[in-house]
Amino acid sequence: MLIVKACEFELSSLKESANIVRNLGNLEYRILKIFVSSIKHHEIINNQEIVSYSNLHKDRIEYGLTNLLKLKLISKTEKGFKLVTAGLDVYALKNLVDSEIISGIGNPIGIGKESDVVEAVSESDQARAVKFFRIGRISFTDTKRKRSFEKRKNIHNWLLINIEAAKREYDFLVKLKETKMNISTPYFRSMHSIVMYRIKGFRLVDYKLLPDPKEILNKTFEQIKIAYKENIINGDLSEYNIILDENNEIWIIDWPQAVTLDHPNAEFLIKRDIQNVIKFFKRKYDLQIDENYYTQYILQK
Numbered sequence: 001m002l003i004v005k006a007c008e009f010e011l012s013s014l015k016e017s018a019n020i021v022r023n024l025g026n027l028e029y030r031i032l033k034i035f036v037s038s039i040k041h042h043e044i045i046n047n048q049e050i051v052s053y054s055n056l057h058k059d060r061i062e063y064g065l066t067n068l069l070k071l072k073l074i075s076k077t078e079k080g081f082k083l084v085t086a087g088l089d090v091y092a093l094k095n096l097v098d099s100e101i102i103s104g105i106g107n108p109i110g111i112g113k114e115s116d117v118v119e120a121v122s123e124s125d126q127a128r129a130v131k132f133f134r135i136g137r138i139s140f141t142d143t144k145r146k147r148s149f150e151k152r153k154n155i156h157n158w159l160l161i162n163i164e165a166a167k168r169e170y171d172f173l174v175k176l177k178e179t180k181m182n183i184s185t186p187y188f189r190s191m192h193s194i195v196m197y198r199i200k201g202f203r204l205v206d207y208k209l210l211p212d213p214k215e216i217l218n219k220t221f222e223q224i225k226i227a228y229k230e231n232i233i234n235g236d237l238s239e240y241n242i243i244l245d246e247n248n249e250i251w252i253i254d255w256p257q258a259v260t261l262d263h264p265n266a267e268f269l270i271k272r273d274i275q276n277v278i279k280f281f282k283r284k285y286d287l288q289i290d291e292n293y294y295t296q297y298i299l300q301k
């Protein structure tokens with residue numbers, strides 16, 4: 001089994017955020033907290049508002065704001081100040097470290113279209129993956145996820161959209177973890193980040209050759225079926241979201257866009273998931289696959 005390539009990319013911004021967490025002053029943290037607690041209702045806040053939300057003196061607030069601006073955790077606009085992604089990262093990370101969920105972050109594990117995933121260790125030295133949502137970072141015209149989040153809640157703030165996505169994925173992971181599925185255990189959510197079990201494996205797309213593709217295909221369908229029996233459909237299934245681990249076990253990841261069977265597009269989405277998996281195995285491994293057989297296998301529950 002050969003891996004096509006290891007994950008190579010820069011993740012400087014999260015590393016920078018981790019450094020900032022280590023050195024962040026109490027004043028700056030208190031002000032950052034005000035931004036975070038008000039993002040739901042006020043995307044932009046000015047000095048007077050910060051004064052009224054805290055019992056800090058206005059001069060200290062001004063000093064703290066200058067530092068937060070220098071650290072690029074907030075930005076200045078005509079009407080006041082605005083929290084930016086790096087600010088939310090720092091706040092979320094500090095929360096994870098202060099709550100003793102992780103002791104710090106390490107190297108990048110994966111970069112998705114809509115997230116940065118990094119390794120971390122828990123306080124008890126267990127391997128963890130931390131996923132930071134980045135919806136809106138790159139503007140995909142066909143990003144269905146982005147559109148559906150926006151439409152449903154009528155949200156225009158990307159930070160809120162990412163927090164919402166993390167909540168959704170976390171809740172699905174919790175539900176799926178109760179089944180017999182191989183699901184990365186969700187340990188904690190902090191704002192737009194999720195701490196979960198770190199799977200020791202690679203995505204199907206990363207393997208140059210799988211030793212027994214038919215067996216892997218069947219194992220993948222077993223996993224899809226367990227979720228479907230619980231009325232849950234991933235909705236974004238492909239060789240990019242399926243991991244084969246070192247024990248030859250299949251794990252399906254990436255659940256923020258998942259839907260339940262009562263969703264109006266449920267039938268379309270489960271069929272598309274099934275087809276995506278079959279397409280991959282047909283194309284890469286030239287397998288003869290009876291699509292009807294697998295569709296029936298899943299749909300009959």
Ligand SMILES: Nc1ncnc2c1ncn2[C@@H]1O[C@H](COP(=O)(O)OP(=O)(O)OP(=O)(O)O)[C@@H](O)[C@H]1O
Pocket residue numbers: 109110111112113114115116117129131184196197198199200203240241253254255
């Ligand atoms: N629990 C985990 N254990 C190990 N690696 C993980 C874990 N979760 C995610 N990864 C890695 O991080 C990458 C990105 O994660 P994920 O697919 O959840 O994010 P995404 O941004 O939504 O992806 P997409 O590009 O499919 O939209 C994965 O492809 C995988 O390599």
Ligand SMILES: [Mg+2]
Pocket residue numbers: 112113240241254
């Ligand atoms: Mg993915």
